[in-house]
Amino acid sequence: MPIETSGRRPLKTRDWPFFKNLAAWLARSGATPNGISFMSIVFGCGAGALLAATPHVDGWALRGCWLGAAACVQLRLIANLLDGMVAVEGRKGGPVGDLWNEAPDRVSDAAIFIGAGFAAGSCTCLGFLATIMALFVAYVRALGASVGVGQIFLGPQAKPHRMAVTTFACVLSAVFPSFALEGAGHSVTIIKIALAVVIVGGVITAWRRLARIATLLREKAR
Secondary structure, eight states: OOEETTOOOOOGGGGOHHHHHHHHHHHHTTOOHHHHHHHHHHHHHHHHHHHHHGGGOOHHHHHHHHHHHHHHHHHHHHHHHHHHHHHHTTTOOOTTHHHHHHHHHHHHHHHHHHHHHTSTTOOHHHHHHHHHHHHHHHHHHHHHHHTTSOEEOOOSSSHHHHHHHHHHHHHHHHHSTTOOEEETTEEEOHHHHHHHHHHHHHHHHHHHHHHHHHHHHHHHHO
């Protein structure tokens, strides 16, 4: 069951030698977990800006914006991974580490999905709905800890899954920038499909997490 009372998301990549060595090097080089967390905001906002720029460019510049956004999304995730590793494994955590672990993620989620709502072929309403769902799913995860049953990392649209969907959509949009299915006066594009997956998956994820929290609270009360 993906629950960790320590607040750390279960990640297989944390055991990869490359990231272990990179985190150790960052710790030796004087990098701080909070500084790495701040870089995750930079990458998240960069992804959002590149997505929002896609309606204003064409040709290779358009493809570059899509691919740049995909790269920034992944760099955001890597920064999220490394800040915790430097804090815990590198023993450089501080008294405000928990704040820096959570707040930048919410900024990055909002920047990425709002930017996606303004992307070429997208819909601003879908972008804002995806942002709301991302924030609500994260809230429900933290709610488990606040009521004493631990953080609940159930999917299918936890942060890594949301970012995987977004990255895949960006890469596909770079390869097929003109893709659109027309029908009933509406066009269905790759980025719209991705945002719809995030929204619907977010509803399912929030429901599963709330149900799991309720079950754990009942068990705890017995």
